[in-house]
Structure formats: C-alpha cells, structure tokens
Amino acid sequence: MHSEDTPAAVPLHSGIAALADRYDGYILDLWGVLHNGVEAYPGVIDCLDRLRTRGKRVCLLSNAPRRCAGVAEKLAGMGITPDHYDHLMTSGEATHDALADPPDEWHAALGSRCLHIGPPRDADVFEGLPIEMVDDPARADFVVNTGIDSFDETIADYEAILKSCAAHALPMVCANPDLVVVVGTKMAICAGMLAQRYEELGGSVRYHGKPHAPVYRRCFDLLGIQDRARIAAVGDSFRTDVAGANAAGIDALLVTSGIHLEELATAWGEHPDPARLAAAAAASGHTPQGAIPRFHW
CATH class of the missing domain: 3.40.50.1000 (HAD superfamily/HAD-like)
Incomplete structure (x- = not known):
C-alpha cells in the first residue's frame, strides 16, 4: 500500500x-x-x-533523423540485420513523408526553399523532394532541423543560426524530438534540444517521431x-x-x-x-x- x-x-x-x-x-x-x-x-x-x-x-x-534504408545499413554494420526484425520506422522517414505529402495546412504552407540545420549524413531526408536547399535564412521559407554536426557541440554553437531563423519567422520541422542521446559512453544533444530553444526564441515547430x-x-x-x-x-x-x-x-x-x-x-x-x-x-x-x-x- x-x-x-x-x-x-x-x-x-x-x-x-x-x-x-x-x-x-x-x-x-x-x-x-x-x-x-x-x-x-x-x-x-x-x-x-x-x-x-x-x-x-x-x-x-x-x-533517428534519417530514412529507414540508411538506418538499416548502420544496424547491419553492428550485426543487427533485417532477419532480426520485421519492420523499421524512423522519425527521419516520417519527416520525409510529411514533406512529400503534407498531412496538414501547416506543412502544406512551408514553401520550397529549405535551410537545413544538421550534418550532411542526414541529407537523405530530402531525397527526391522538390525542395531548393539554401544556406541563408533570408532566402529560406522554412527550416528542417536534424540535429548537430558533431557530437561534442552544444546549444551555444547554434544560437546564432537559431536567432537568425527566428528573426525571419521561419517555421521549423524537427526530425528528431530527442533532447539527448548516448553515444558510446557520452551524452550528446539532439535536434529536440535545438527545437526547444527555437520555441523559446518564438519559433514555430512541428515534430516527427516519438x-x-x-x-x-x-x-x-x-x-x-x-x-x-x-x-x-x-x-x-x-x-x-x-x-x-x-x-x-x-x-x-x-x-x-x-x-x-x-x-x-x-x-x-x-x-x-x-x-x-x-x-x-x-x-x-x-x-x-x-x-x-x-x-x-
């Protein structure tokens, strides 16, 4: 009791x-x-x-802010092969699907010019989509946030770009709601942490994944x-x-x-x-x- x-x-x-x-x-x-x-x-x-x-x-x-095929390949490299599971779904795949086939008015209104906050390894999220990638918030219609470039980076490393995007009122799609992740024996911040900060700056965010x-x-x-x-x-x-x-x-x-x-x-x-x-x-x-x-x- x-x-x-x-x-x-x-x-x-x-x-x-x-x-x-x-x-x-x-x-x-x-x-x-x-x-x-x-x-x-x-x-x-x-x-x-x-x-x-x-x-x-x-x-x-x-x-993971990547599509299923890339994640399956990474798993296979660790010995976890497709015969160990029936299906695989990722937040990156869900993000790709939402950009390809907008599920609501918010996504439908995003536009076509995208600024990517995240490493090149996450670029498969944009594969096959009619999107123009830009690197200047002044030229962008929206932001896709997949996380940090290097696992030792902090929110402070992204403060300038987040403030610039917020100043241009760019909507943000977050492809990984996680705040932190274990990498080896260390903790690293994830896209969710950047998105949380972006909301504090007044930005509008939609999340895909758990x-x-x-x-x-x-x-x-x-x-x-x-x-x-x-x-x-x-x-x-x-x-x-x-x-x-x-x-x-x-x-x-x-x-x-x-x-x-x-x-x-x-x-x-x-x-x-x-x-x-x-x-x-x-x-x-x-x-x-x-x-x-x-x-x-």
Missing part, C-alpha cells in the same frame, strides 16, 4: 524472458536499447533471435496486431518512449541503463534502486508498466 506521497513502484524484470508471453508485438527503440551508436549491446542479438523464434513481431522505431501519435499509428499498421494490449514499446526515455507508448495506449517497458542511467545512479546493466526509479517516473509524469536493466533475454 502506498501513501499519497509515495510514488508507485515500477515492476522490475530481469529481462525480456519474463515478459515474452505477455506480448505478441514489440516496438523497440534503438539508441540506448539495442546499441550505443557504436556497437550492439551484449545480449541484444540473442534476444532478438529468441523473440523471432517464438513468432513475436518486432518493429524498430527510432528517432512521442507523437502519427509514428505509433504507422508502427501499428506495420505490426498488424489489433489488440493493443498485446503490444509493448521498449525504450530508455521517459519523455519519448514511455510518454509515447502511454499516449498510444500500449504498455511501456523502460530500459534503465540508457539515458537515465546517471539519474538512477546505477551501474550499466544492473537494477536501479526501486525507490529512485519510482521517484524518477513520478517526476517525469510518465510511468512505465515495467522496467528492465538492459535489453536481453
């Missing part, structure tokens, strides 16, 4: 084995869950194999599982993975060794203190239905 002042405990599980029979479909985050941007985490490929052997359907869902509903609807269509109670989303972020799953009406499983590792004050791959985990969930406003220390069987 919990008092009103005590956050509800989050059920802790040692791995996916304890939960496998509860779900038919899994929506899996990539960074912080399957890999660290450099290599797959120990036990990940074995776990994916075991899920597939049991007939589970797996849709990978990443807030935790926003459209990308989950795409995953549900791909999985083809009607009963939402039989689908679980596995991720390492309260703000995107848990919030997105909760809003979409499916269970969320939090991997505690991802971006919240320091906050939970635990060693990688080990269970956090239950009280600290409950407090972190309560503080975020997003409570997972369960937690695992890392994604393994």
Whole structure:
C-alpha cells in the first residue's frame, strides 16, 4: 500500500524472458536499447533471435533523423540485420513523408526553399523532394532541423543560426524530438534540444517521431496486431518512449541503463534502486508498466 506521497513502484524484470508471453508485438527503440551508436549491446542479438523464434513481431522505431534504408545499413554494420526484425520506422522517414505529402495546412504552407540545420549524413531526408536547399535564412521559407554536426557541440554553437531563423519567422520541422542521446559512453544533444530553444526564441515547430501519435499509428499498421494490449514499446526515455507508448495506449517497458542511467545512479546493466526509479517516473509524469536493466533475454 502506498501513501499519497509515495510514488508507485515500477515492476522490475530481469529481462525480456519474463515478459515474452505477455506480448505478441514489440516496438523497440534503438539508441540506448539495442546499441550505443557504436556497437550492439551484449545480449541484444540473442534476444532478438529468441523473440523471432517464438513468432513475436518486432518493429524498430527510432528517432533517428534519417530514412529507414540508411538506418538499416548502420544496424547491419553492428550485426543487427533485417532477419532480426520485421519492420523499421524512423522519425527521419516520417519527416520525409510529411514533406512529400503534407498531412496538414501547416506543412502544406512551408514553401520550397529549405535551410537545413544538421550534418550532411542526414541529407537523405530530402531525397527526391522538390525542395531548393539554401544556406541563408533570408532566402529560406522554412527550416528542417536534424540535429548537430558533431557530437561534442552544444546549444551555444547554434544560437546564432537559431536567432537568425527566428528573426525571419521561419517555421521549423524537427526530425528528431530527442533532447539527448548516448553515444558510446557520452551524452550528446539532439535536434529536440535545438527545437526547444527555437520555441523559446518564438519559433514555430512541428515534430516527427516519438512521442507523437502519427509514428505509433504507422508502427501499428506495420505490426498488424489489433489488440493493443498485446503490444509493448521498449525504450530508455521517459519523455519519448514511455510518454509515447502511454499516449498510444500500449504498455511501456523502460530500459534503465540508457539515458537515465546517471539519474538512477546505477551501474550499466544492473537494477536501479526501486525507490529512485519510482521517484524518477513520478517526476517525469510518465510511468512505465515495467522496467528492465538492459535489453536481453
């Protein structure tokens, strides 16, 4: 029994084995869950194999600001090949789709001249689109923000370009709502952090990817599982993975060794203190239905 002042405990599980029979479909985050941007985490490929052997359907869902083909290639380089999952969806793919076929009046009014904030590696978002790329905010109709060029950059490095875009009242499309990501053993800021600053400067932003509903609807269509109670989303972020799953009406499983590792004050791959985990969930406003220390069987 919990008092009103005590956050509800989050059920802790040692791995996916304890939960496998509860779900038919899994929506899996990539960074912080399957890999660290450099290599797959120990036990990940074995776990994916075991899920597939049991007939589970797996849709990978990443807030990577690149299209699916490029992300699939990167995964394959880490040993996570297409025979380990059924489908793949990215926020970059969702961004491309929204630019190609505007889902609303806001996107339809963007115009044709685009300024890209982000590295050349994300340029596939614009592939095949009738867009003129420009590098001067004065010449642009809108901005597509895919993130930082180098993983050691900070918001301060982008303050000038963000202020210039805001001064020209350019609408911004954000291709990755994440604020931070784990790269190896370090944290790097993401496009979501730049977009958040842009909103502070008065800019108008639309986001594609988790935790926003459209990308989950795409995953549900791909999985083809009607009963939402039989689908679980596995991720390492309260703000995107848990919030997105909760809003979409499916269970969320939090991997505690991802971006919240320091906050939970635990060693990688080990269970956090239950009280600290409950407090972190309560503080975020997003409570997972369960937690695992890392994604393994």
